[in-house]
Amino acid sequence: MSDFFGMMESTRNKQEVLNKIVSMPSNYVGSKRRLLTHIWNTLEDKGVEFDSAFDAFSGSAMVSLMFKRMGKKVVCNDLLTSSAITAVCLLENNELPITEEDIHFLCTNEPDNAGTFVLDNYKDKFFTEKECKFLDQYRRNVEVLCGDKFYCGLELLNKATLMSIPNSNFSVYGKDLKAIRSTHEVGKAFYKEKWRDTTRKRRDANNEIMFEKSINEMYAKYKSAFSLFAIESHVNQSCFLGGRYYNGQTVAKLEHRLKHPKNKGREIDNIEVNVDAFKDILIDGEGCVFNSDIMELLESKTINTDLIYLDPPYGGSSSDYVVLYRFLEEYLYESKLEDLEHIQKGGKRFCRKRGYSDQFEHLLSLCDNFKTWLISYNESSFADIDTIVSMIKNTGKTEVEVCPVPITYQYRKDKSKMSEEDFRSNYADNEHSFANRGTEYLILVR
DSSP states (O other): OHHHHHHHHHHHHHHHHHHHHHTSOOOOTTOOGGGHHHHHHHHHHTTOOOSEEEETTOTTOHHHHHHHHTTOEEEEEOSSHHHHHHHHHHHSOSSOOOOHHHHHHHHHOOOTTOOOHHHHHHBTTTBOHHHHHHHHHHHHHHHHHHGGGOOSSTTTGGGTOTTTOGGGOTTOOGGGHHHHGGGSOTTSOGGGOGGGGGSGGGBOTTOOBOHHHHHHHHHHHHHHHHHHHHHHHHHHHHHOOSSSOBTTBSSOOHHHHHHSTTTTTOOGGGSOOOOGGGTTTOOOSOEEEEOSOHHHHHHTTOOOOSEEEEOOOOSSGGGOHHHHTHHHHHHHHTSOGGGOHHHHTTTTTTTOSTTHHHHHHHHHHTOTTOSEEEEEEETTSSSOHHHHHHHHHTTTOOOEEEEEESOOOOOSTTTTOOOHHHIIIIITSTTSTTGGGOOEEEEEEO
């Protein structure tokens, strides 16, 4: 009887955690919001034991956050700096480092030399002139609020060095990371790393560590991370309406967005910017975020966790996340996408069906040091499930379990809901009308 009540308590706690994550504002393409329960249940039902997890394509960071709420040490990575900032805010904080007064300042202060990047490039395309000025001012206000140490990943995240390079030596990258990885405890937030306080630039004339300066710098970076996260979330919630993409991007066409019932004619500067919804999500724990080309990161052998979760883009226009979130990346860097060298190399690896197979095989070949793999896969991708399983077994893995998931990805009201029984009897049948819309799978590899 005690086992029964223990199971009921565990189930209730799990559902409370999942409900909190699912209720979090996240208007993100490819978000695994509806898959979280299935991931948790699969790991539980299959008896997978793990203390640490690596989310290699973190995106909205929902899966990473779920792992953290499960009490696991979490490492995650995403090529997009906007996604990496989301992960930093959700995984490396246990409380909000930004106040309502901070947000009011960010939204209302009129700084000198606000810049005109958004105004010059997006006026009357995605935003009104007033909105462009608001966004340009907000971006500059992050620097005003947080100082020259403001956190947007420009010099920190994009080389995947924030969590792995000792002494802030950003000249070391790629395979050279392997030689120094022992200096960092993977899964430990960087502000807790004592060696980061011993760099020469943080010592005074008497060679004494300037702890106060270091702590203030780290706080400023988290404050600015949340400042940028707030505006990212605001743009996503207000400007991404679902349905067809405009020019391949998630930001909707200006006229359509303003007329949409969701916004009722309001411009984004007249909609409240708020991060209160994330307060109950944050929890103490160990998280570590990378912002790297996944191939280079795996080749470095820097990450060592019990489990790796792989959710690569499936191929096709809806998988070109670099273009889908082009505005956010350009906004952060105040530079056109074509000029962002760090993103050009890795940004097209998984968005085209041509050459996808080679990239996927190479990805799998780099995961041999992880004991357990969990792979999300949608059959509308470049190959059928049998081909994918065969590719996995070609790596030498023999224990491969395929778990169909009773959800579909079709964007019509009430069409994505079905019972598990109905799914198993009809949906997986190739002759069923839903089959062409892509079966979702979880593949467990041990």
